[in-house]
Amino acid sequence: xxxxxxxxxxxxxxxxxxxxxxxxxxxxxxxxxxxxxxxxxxxxxxxxxxxxxxxxxxxxxxxxxxxxxxxxxxxxxxxxxxxxxxxxxxxxxxxxxxxxxxxxxxxxxxxxxxxxxxxxxxxxxxxxxxxxxxxxxxxxxxxxxxxxxxxxxxxxxxxxxxxxxxxxxxxxxxxxxxxxxxxxxxxxxxxxxxxxxxxxxxxxxxxxxxxxxxxxxxxxxxxxxxxxxxxxxxxxxxxxxxxxxxxxxxxxxxxxxxxxxxxxxxxxxxxxxxxxxxxxxxxxxxxxxxxxxxxxxxxxxxxxxxxxxxxxxxxxxxxxxxxxxxxxxxxxxxxxxxxxxxxxxxxxxxxxxxxxxxxxxxxxxxxxxxxxxxxxxxxxxxxxxxxxxxxxxxxxxxxxxxxxxxxxxxxxxxxxxxxxxxxxxxxxxxxxxxxxxxxxxxxxxxxxxxxxxxxxxxxxxxxxxxxxxxxxxxxxxxxxxxxxxxxxxxxxxxxxxxxxxxxxxxxxxxxxxxxxxxxxxxxxxxxxxxxxxxxxxxxxxxxxxxxxxxxxxxxxxxxxxxxxxxxxxxxxxxxxxxxxxxxxxxxxxxxxxxxxxxxxxxxxxxxxxxxxxxxxxxxxxxxxxxxxxxxxxxxxxxxxxxxxxxxxxxxxxxxxxxxxxxxxxxxxxxxxxxxxxxxxxxxxxxxxxxxxxxxxxxxxxxxxxxxxxxxxxxxxxxxxxx
Numbered sequence: 231x232x233x234x235x236x237x238x239x240x241x242x243x244x245x246x247x248x249x250x251x252x253x254x255x256x257x258x259x260x261x262x263x264x265x266x267x268x269x270x271x272x273x274x275x276x277x278x279x280x281x282x283x284x285x286x287x288x289x290x291x292x293x294x295x296x297x298x299x300x301x302x303x304x305x306x307x308x309x310x311x312x313x314x315x316x317x318x319x320x321x322x323x324x325x326x327x328x329x330x331x332x333x334x335x336x337x338x339x340x341x342x343x344x345x346x347x348x349x350x351x352x353x354x355x356x357x358x359x360x361x362x363x364x365x366x367x368x369x370x371x372x373x374x375x376x377x378x379x380x381x382x383x384x385x386x387x388x389x390x391x392x393x394x395x396x397x398x399x400x401x402x403x404x405x406x407x408x409x410x411x412x413x414x415x416x417x418x419x420x421x422x423x424x425x426x427x428x429x430x431x432x433x434x435x436x437x438x439x440x441x442x443x444x445x446x447x448x449x450x451x452x453x454x455x456x457x458x459x460x461x462x463x464x465x466x467x468x469x470x471x472x473x474x475x476x477x478x479x480x481x482x483x484x485x486x487x488x489x490x491x492x493x494x495x496x497x498x499x500x501x502x503x504x505x506x507x508x509x510x511x512x513x514x515x516x517x518x519x520x521x522x523x524x525x526x527x528x529x530x531x532x533x534x535x536x537x538x539x540x541x542x543x544x545x546x547x548x549x550x551x552x553x554x555x556x557x558x559x560x561x562x563x564x565x566x567x568x569x570x571x572x573x574x575x576x577x578x579x580x581x582x583x584x585x586x587x588x589x590x591x592x593x594x595x596x597x598x599x600x601x602x603x604x605x606x607x608x609x610x611x612x613x614x615x616x617x618x619x620x621x622x623x624x625x626x627x628x629x630x631x632x633x634x635x636x637x638x639x640x641x642x643x644x645x646x647x648x649x650x651x652x653x654x655x656x657x658x659x660x661x662x663x664x665x666x667x668x669x670x671x672x673x674x675x676x677x678x679x680x681x682x683x684x685x686x687x688x689x690x691x692x693x694x695x696x697x698x699x700x701x702x703x704x705x706x707x708x709x710x711x712x713x714x715x716x717x718x719x720x721x722x723x724x725x726x727x728x729x730x731x732x733x734x735x736x737x738x739x740x741x742x743x744x745x746x747x748x749x750x751x752x753x754x755x756x757x758x759x760x761x762x763x764x765x766x767x768x769x770x771x772x773x774x775x776x777x778x779x780x781x782x783x784x785x786x787x788x789x790x791x792x793x794x795x796x797x798x799x800x801x802x803x804x805x806x807x808x809x810x811x812x813x814x815x816x817x818x819x820x821x822x823x824x825x826x827x828x829x830x831x832x833x834x835x836x837x838x839x840x841x842x843x844x845x846x847x848x849x850x851x852x853x854x855x856x857x858x859x860x861x862x863x864x865x866x867x868x869x870x871x872x873x874x875x876x877x878x879x880x881x882x883x884x885x886x887x888x889x890x891x892x893x894x895x896x897x898x899x900x901x902x903x904x905x906x907x908x909x910x911x912x913x914x915x916x917x918x919x920x921x922x923x924x925x926x927x928x929x930x931x932x933x934x935x936x937x938x939x940x941x942x943x944x945x946x947x948x949x950x951x952x
Contacts, residue, residue, distance in 0.1 A: 326362045336370040347476070349483075381491055382498040384408050389499075393776060401772040408495070409488045416484030417599040423477030424607035424750070430470045431742035432614045437463040439735040481599065489595030493588040496771060500584050503775055504575075509895060511777040513574050513804035575774060577667075578660030583774055586655065587767035594764030600757045604750035611743050615721070618736040618743070622725035626717035626744070630751075633713050637755055640706050645762045647699045652766060654692045661685055670916065673946060706755040714751055718744035782894060790906035794869040794892065799901030801891040803859040862887055862896070871907065886913075923947070 341351035358368055374380070385408045392400035406413070440460045447454045608630075615623035665672060665681050672678060718741060726732065862884055869875055877885045890896050892903075893911035918926050924933070927941050942948050 321360065323361060327358045329365050330367045333367050333369065333371050336373040339373045339375065347480075376487070376491060378491075378494040378498055381408060382495045382502075385495050386499055386502075389775065399768075399772070401768055401775060405492060405768075409492060412484050413488050413595075416481045416488070417603070419477040419484070420481035420599045420603045421477075421606065423474045423481060424603045425610065426470045426474035426477065427746050427749075428607055428610045428614060428743065430467055430474065431739050431746060432618075433463060433467050433470065434742060435618065435735045435739035437467065438738055442734065482596065485596040485598065489592035492595055493592040496588045496591065497584050499775060500580065500588075500771065503777070503779075504580050506779045507575060508778045508780040509804040509897060511575060511779075575777060576660050576663065578663035579656050580774070581663065582656055582659045583767075583771055587770055590760070590763040590767045594757075594760040597753065597757045598761060600750065600753050601761060604754045607750050608747065611747055615740055615743055618740045619721055619725050620730070622728060622730065623721050623740070625724040626719075626721035629717045629720055630713055630747075633709060637706055637710065640702055641755065641758050641762070643702055644699060644706075644759050645766075647695060647702070648763050649766055651692065651695045651699065652770070654688065654695060658685065658688045658692060661688065703755075703759055706759075707752065710751045710755050711748065714744050714747040717747075780894060783898060784894070785902060785904040787904055787906055790904060791871070792868050793871045793873070793905075793907045794867075795904040795906075796865050796867050796892075797901050797903075799862075799865045799891075799903055800899045801862040801865065801887070801896040802899055803861070803887070803896055860884070860887060862891060865891070865901070889913075923951070 337351040337354065338346070345351045355364070355368065355370065358364065385404050388404035388407045389400050392404055397403060437460070440455060440463060443455050444460070446452075612623065612627055615627070661681075662685060665685070672681060721740070721744070722737070865888070877888060879885050887896060889911065891898070893909065895911075919929075924938070927938060942951075
C-alpha cells in the first residue's frame with residue numbers, strides 16, 4: 231500500500247490533470263462543472279486525440295476539497311512499461327536524484343590533488359547525468375579562477391603594458407603571461423607521455439627476451455630465469471602505460487581549457503575594443519603625428535599628386551581592358567590629418583575576428599605542444615632503434631629525413647594560401663553584413679539578385695581556395711601516415727640482408743617503435759597547419775586591439791548653468807573604407823602579367839615626369855575623387871538645462887551629423903565643447919521581434935487575413951516566402 235501511494239503521488243505531481251492534488255487543503259476549488267468552448271473543427275480533432283489518451287475520471291470530495299485522479303489500470307501499465315534489459319542495469323536507480331534548488335560552485339575550485347589528477351571531482355555531475363537528463367541547476371557555476379571577466383582584465387592589463395613598452399608581439403606575450411602555468415603543465419604532461427610511449431616498447435624487448443629464455447629453459451630442462459624479473463617487467467610496462475595515459479589526457483584537457491579560455495577572453499577584449507574604436511580607425515585611417523613636417527612637404531605632395539594623376543590616367547586604360555571585372559576604382563579621400571591604408575574595421579571584419587580567428591586560436595592551443603614534443607620523441611625513438619637494429623635503423627630514418635623537407639615546403643604553401651583566404655573571407659563577411667544592415671534599400675530597389683550574385687562569386691572563389699588548401703593538407707597527411715610503414719619495411723629489409731639474426735625480441739620491439747612514430751608524424755603536420763592559422767589570427771587581432779580609440783575630448787562641468795555649450799566647433803566624418811575588396815584574393819596568371827606591365831608603366835611615368843594635359847586631365851578627374859567627407863563648420867550654440875530642442879532642416883543638411891557630433895561619433899577639428907549633463911544617443915535603427923514573420927506583422931493585435939495579405943503585398947514579402 232505504501233508503494234502504491236508513493237506511485238500515485240509521483241504520478242499526480244507529473245500529471246497536469248492532477249495538479250490540484252498538490253495544492254493546499256485550504257485552497258478553494260470550483261464546484262461548478264467546467265465548460266469547454268471549442269469550434270467545430272477543433273472538436274473533431276479533439277475527439278480523435280481523446281481516443282489515444284488514457285481515460286481519466288475526476289471526482290471531488292467535500293471533506294478534503296481536493297480533486298483526485300483515477301487512472302485506468304491498462305493505461306497506467308502501458309505508461310510505466312520499460313524494456314526488460316533496462317531493469318537489469320544495476321547502475322540505474324529507482325529513485326532519481328533530486329534537482330538542486332540553486333546552482334553551486336564548480337567542485338574543481340576546492341578539489342584536492344588526487345581528485346584533480348584523476349578527475350574525481352567530475353563524478354557527481356556525471357552520475358546525475360547518467361540517472362536523468364541534466365537541468366540548469368545541475369550545471370555548476372564557473373570556477374572563479376577561470377572566469378572570463380577575471381582573465382580578460384589580466385590579459386588586457388598585460389597587453390596595454392607591453393604595447394606601451396614597444397614589444398613586437400604584445401598580444402602573444404600577454405596571452406603567455408595569463409595562461410603560462412596551465413599551458414606549460416600541459417606541455418610537460420605531453421613530454422612525459424611521449425617519453426613513456428617510446429620506452430614502453432623498448433621495455434617490451436626485455437619482456438619478450440625473458441619469455442623466450444623461460445621457454446628454452448623448459449625445453450632443455452634447465453633452471454628457469456627468476457620469476458621476479460618477469461613480474462617486474464610486466465609491472466613496469468603497466469605503470470608506463472598508466473602514466474602515458476594520464477599524461478596524454480591531462481595534456482588534452484589543459485590544452486582544450488587554455489584554448490577555450492583564450493577564445494572567451496579574446497572575444498571579450500574584441501567586443502570592448504569595438505565599443506571604443508574611433509571613427510577614423512573604422513574608416514582605415516590614422517592620425518598624422520607630425521603636422522608641421524606635413525605642411526613643409528605640401529609642395530612635394532602636390533607634385534606627387536600631379537604625377538599620380540598621369541600615372542592613373544595611363545593605368546586606367548589597361549585596367550578598363552584587363553581588370554574591368556574587378557569593380558569600380560576607389561580613391562582615398564584627401565582629408566586633412568588623415569593617413570593610413572584605408573582597409574578599416576567594418577562590422578563584418580570585426581565579427582570575423584570574434585568567430586573565425588578566435589576559433590583558430592582555440593584549436594591551435596589544444597595541440598600546440600606536439601610541435602616540440604614530437605621531434606623529441608622521434609629522436610629518442612631513433613636512439614632506441616639504433617640499440618635494437620644497429621645501423622639498419624638508419625635506412626628507415628633516412629626515408630623520414632628525406633620526407634621532412636617536402637612536408638616543410640608544403641606547409642609553407644599552406645601558410646601563404648591561408649593568408650589569401652583570410653582576405654577573401656573578410657570580404658565575404660563584410661559584404662554580407664552590409665547587405666543585412668541595408669536590407670530595406672536592397673528590397674526597395676530590387677537589388678537582391680545583384681548582391682546575391684556578387685556574394686556567390688566571392689563565396690565560389692573562397693571555396694575554390696579552401697579546396698586547394700585542403701587538398702594540400704590531405705596530401706601532407708597521407709605522406710606522413712605512410713612514411714612510418716615504408717621506413718619500417720626498409721629497416722627490416724636492411725637488417726635481414728646484413729646477415730643479422732631475426733630474434734623476436736628486437737624485431738617486435740622495433741616494430742612497436744615504428745608504429746609509435748605514427749602518432750607524432752600524423753599529428754605534426756596538422757598541428758603545424760593549425761598553429762600557422764592561429765599565428766595569422768593573432769596578428770590580425772593584435773592589429774585591431776592596437777587601433778586608435780575614440781577620445782572623449784569634451785570639457786565636463788556638471789556645475790555649469792547650461793547643459794551644452796558649443797563654441798566655434800568644426801566636426802568631420804571620417805573617409806570611407808577605400809580598400810577595393812574585389813582586388814583581394816588570388817589572381818590569375820594573366821592578371822599577374824598585366825600587373826607587371828602596369829608596374830613598368832608606373833616606373834616609366836615617374837622617370838619621365840610627364841604632366842597631364844587636355845583630355846587626359848579631364849579623364850583622370852572623372853575617375854578620381856578628392857572630395858573630403860561631410861563636415862560641420864562654425865557650430866556655435868548653447869542648450870539650457872531642462873530644454874526640449876528640435877533640429878529642423880532639409881535632407882542632407884546635417885541634422886543627424888549634429889547629434890552624432892554631440893554623441894562623440896564625429897571628430898572635432900576646431901573649437902571646444904562643454905558638457906554639463908550626461909548624454910545618451912538613441913538613433914532610429916530598424917529592429918524586429920525574436921518571433922515569426924506573422925507575429926511581427928500582427929504585433930499583438932488580432933489576426934485578420936485580408937489586412938495581413940495587404941501588408942505582405944505592400945512590403946513585397948510574398949516572393950520571399952515562397
